[in-house]
Amino acid sequence: MERTIKGVCDGENGEGVRNCHCVVALSGGADSTALLLILHYLRQRLGLSLSALHVDHGLRPESAAEARAAVTFCHALGIPLAVHTLTVDELAAVWRVGTEEAGRKARYDLLAAALPSPAADWICTGHHLGDLAEDVLMRLVRGCGWPALGGMRLCDPARRILRPLLLTEKDRLEAFLATLGVSWTEDPSNASDTYLRNRMRHGVIPLLTAENPGFLDQVRDLWQLAHIDADFWETRTAATLSAAPASPSHVEGEASAPHDAAHGAESIRLPKTTLTGLHQAERLRLFKEVLRRMGEGQARAETLLALDAAWVAGRGGTRFMFAGCKTATVRRGDIIFSGGPPAEDTP
Amino acid sequence: MERTIKGVCDGENGEGVRNCHCVVALSGGADSTALLLILHYLRQRLGLSLSALHVDHGLRPESAAEARAAVTFCHALGIPLAVHTLTVDELAAVWRVGTEEAGRKARYDLLAAALPSPAADWICTGHHLGDLAEDVLMRLVRGCGWPALGGMRLCDPARRILRPLLLTEKDRLEAFLATLGVSWTEDPSNASDTYLRNRMRHGVIPLLTAENPGFLDQVRDLWQLAHIDADFWETRTAATLSAAPASPSHVEGEASAPHDAAHGAESIRLPKTTLTGLHQAERLRLFKEVLRRMGEGQARAETLLALDAAWVAGRGGTRFMFAGCKTATVRRGDIIFSGGPPAEDTP
Known part of the structure; x- marks a missing residue:
């Protein structure tokens, strides 16, 4: 993960996180907790300023306690935290989308609003290699061309989103937290197969990993090839269109x-x-x-x-x-x- | 499937099946039976000559009866048939590969040997869209770049292999045979999960199709995009290397x-x-x-x-x-x- 963070800091896509503000989307799960800690440890070296945002989706009875845990954790690190409470069911009805999509959209809206200078700062999310594998499969299922099939971007300058852990296995993040004695919460909705993402995680990925224990490494390679091809085609189409x-x-x-x-x-x-x-x-x-x-x-x-x-x-x-x-x-x-x-x- | 066959006849990759000999790999399953019939019906229009080759892998008690059924079928159509009996287990031991791989290799060796003029004629196999979907998933699992991830080729001039039904759903082939009142055999090993291909067919593809009933259409589109990109890169690298x-x-x-x-x-x-x-x-x-x-x-x-x-x-x-x-x-x-x-x- 050090290499990935370093890649971002050194200017993934010509930009970097040095000397800017990062708003971390903190769910309280292992991924976002590890991300916040890593950025916290790197903040001095990178000249970062940090804040966190926790969204209480109001969908589960434990969510209020999880919000309080986020407050305690950030207070201990001296990181400013904003907690927002949503009624996702209502938003889903208003926007006419599913609750998964409504929660995602509302979360990103709040994160974008929390950027001190929206053109220069970054929203940081805890997406990891397992999330990337799910994303590749979802893109395969719904029909996606190349290089989009390679999965979500590590750095999305237009939406100001960084995913520094995108090429890191979740196991490593959990081991990192365990080593430090930091606890995290498991979102029980992760266990539910109501959501497409979870059905990929619980149904499809274990079958593919059983065939090749290195499946996640293959996903990482595929992502890298797609990233290279995306740059090739972006450069080429931009040149054609400007000529x-x-x-x-x-x-x-x-x-x-x-x-x-x-x-x-x-x-x-x-x-x-x-x-x-x-x-x-x-x-x-x-x-x-x-x-x-x-x-x-x-x-x-x-x-x-x-x-x-x-x-x-x-x-x-x-x-x-x-x-x-x-x-x-x-x-x-x-x-x-x-x-x-x-x-x-x-x- | 008409469009695909026409595409091949019109010169997929600058070559075609017109006025040449095609050796059909006839297992007796729905796919190869349908392929042999389609080519039989098109033979006059395309000026084709046809023969078939059946391989008795000697792995199942029914295999001798299946070979006899192939003989009867081809005799009725007036198509010359060669039947070869293999002991795949022994070949697998000699070549130090699995029986699936040994059977495949031996089959292609026999087919290549059956081409009257190896530089001009074609081996035709009954691979269909379901096989293509399995192939894409197997390539994803083992790690495959782009455009190779898009799956096997419809036309492989170097190995003289044509797969005219590659973009056709198996359902359509079965419906075609049922309409004509032609029966086919179901290879019981297709039901076994001993082989990776079958585990994809029975385990992974139903999960993906449950998410998107049009999954096979997405595979067809992906294949087409890969085919286009393959041509782009082949042309480009050939030009660079010759320059x-x-x-x-x-x-x-x-x-x-x-x-x-x-x-x-x-x-x-x-x-x-x-x-x-x-x-x-x-x-x-x-x-x-x-x-x-x-x-x-x-x-x-x-x-x-x-x-x-x-x-x-x-x-x-x-x-x-x-x-x-x-x-x-x-x-x-x-x-x-x-x-x-x-x-x-x-x-």
């Missing part, structure tokens, strides 16, 4: 196609000249990057492939629908991505 | 390093000039391609990453060991890959 301006602008020269006006300022055009000569692998990454720049919502591989097939065949007219109300249409060899809901064609 | 001669030749100019002589004609040097300026993702693919050209044995991601780190740091001296008795060493900014067992350094 050939697929700039977010009005669709020009389309006066004869009045139904295009609705695309307005939210359209991005990938001109034929940019697309021609690119390998299919590059075109697909370019589509993904354009869609990513247009907002949230994961593009389905199937739709990306269908859009590409239409472009190759020079087949205009079909409007391809992507998550987040984004669309794409082939027109005269260009591809026009549009951000809003699809415009109604005038009769 | 900068990493030719299989004696290590030149190393007169002052006598222990290099042992590398002899089996050394391939990647010169510093070729490596400099490449992205890490490209270097790793280049290493893999050089190792692939040097013979069998899968390169471990961990070792490839360690070799790359040594090259980046300009750290010579360490000899990195790869499967198949291949090694790599950094020397003066070049990387020298060597085929034989490592040479003994002279004292």
